[in-house]
Amino acid sequence: MKYAKRYIAVMLTINLLSLNARAARVESVPPAPSTAPNITENTPMLQPGKWDSFNKKRLEAMLAKARQAPPHTYYAVFDFDNTTAFLDIEEAALIYQLEHLLFSMSPEELREVILKDIPLTDFASAYNNKNGDPVNIIKVSEDIIESYRWLHDNYPDLTQQERLVEIRRTPHYQNFITKMRYLYAAIGGTFRHEVSYPWVTYLFKNMTPGQVADLTQKTIAWQRSTPVESVLWESPAALPGKAGVVSVTWHNGFRLVPEMQDLYQALQKAGVDVYVISASNLEVIKSIVTRPPYSVPETQVFAMRLLHTSDGKLTAGLDPDYPQTQGKGKTETIRKFIQNKYAGKGPLLVAGDSEGDQNMMSDFPDTEVVLIINRLRPADSVIGQLSKRAVEEYKQKDAKILLQGRNDNTGEFIAAQIHYPLGKKIGQKVK
Known part of the structure; x- marks a missing residue:
């Protein structure tokens, strides 16, 4: 029995040495050259989507x-x-801002903002009023401020969104939002980008970054539910003002x-x-x-x-x-x-x-x-x-x-x- 035990111990030692030798040989073998292509399964690949x-x-x-x-x-x-x-998120946000009257300016402040850096010359002929007469910033700004002031006087707290249904029935509401959106289009279609691009951002005056972010997220959610379509606004004939009746068209359907x-x-x-x-x-x-x-x-x-x-x-x-x-x-x-x-x-x-x-x-x-x-x-x-x-x-x-x-x-x-x-x-x- 003693010799048997010694035999078993010797064999175990030999097997262990053999395993260690094989392991050492495996570790010492250099890896085979990679035959994988440059683009591997870990390479970022684009989803199929609708790419060309x-x-x-x-x-x-x-x-x-x-x-x-x-x-x-x-x-x-x-x-x-x-x-x-x-589409353009700034333009979509402008429509949401107009339709919900999300402005933090007095009529006097708004007048200053919409006149800021805009030349006094007539807009391009494509922006003539319904009668074919030319329009300029002085004419249309007077109409805009008149309607904005009326809204302020009659609905002092424009942030009361539950009253929007009532406000939207008024000609001054339609006049204000239409001529504001028309003015944005007329400025962009008449003057250099250095004038038109900053102008629309000024309409956020007196708002906090958080308020602008909230407005933006609400715009995206609203636009997601709208069809992709062309929309036409025309100012009310009952309020021709200095600029006359004007119209403007833009595209709805902003999408990420x-x-x-x-x-x-x-x-x-x-x-x-x-x-x-x-x-x-x-x-x-x-x-x-x-x-x-x-x-x-x-x-x-x-x-x-x-x-x-x-x-x-x-x-x-x-x-x-x-x-x-x-x-x-x-x-x-x-x-x-x-x-x-x-x-x-x-x-x-x-x-x-x-x-x-x-x-x-x-x-x-x-x-x-x-x-x-x-x-x-x-x-x-x-x-x-x-x-x-x-x-x-x-x-x-x-x-x-x-x-x-x-x-x-x-x-x-x-x-x-x-x-x-x-x-x-x-x-x-x-x-």
């Missing part, structure tokens, strides 16, 4: 490249209105675009820092893109930045330390506040839809991808030329310019480069 298939493939190749670099090596810049979203939400997330998962540069009000844009699913840090959001009072309320003045975030101002914003954080490199990706974005799309030679949401911009504009180039270079492996189609009848992307204007069943790629 080539655009999706090109964006995914860009994401795969970004993933190979350390986080925060690259950054992407997005416009918001008609790029990140369908799921494909863009997915792209924001995929970029961040790939280690790319995402920035938003918008010509809308800063508080409006922050209230959307700093929340999931976008989750953009507040310090990476740039838009029309109003000065604040000592108690935190918004004023009718832009912060002079920040460029106007439209046109050349978008490029200036990148160069002043962003580019130096990335060793002087331009954005990896720029996404936009209009002339207000064309500078940042074309001013950085090292930008790898420019994503244009197709809205059939004029052929003689920079973005029109970039769109044409996207059509010509379509499906080339390293194409820089991508043109993404959209159907304005549904507010959705389509899997092509084509744009369908509202009310049209036939679309086109470029003008």
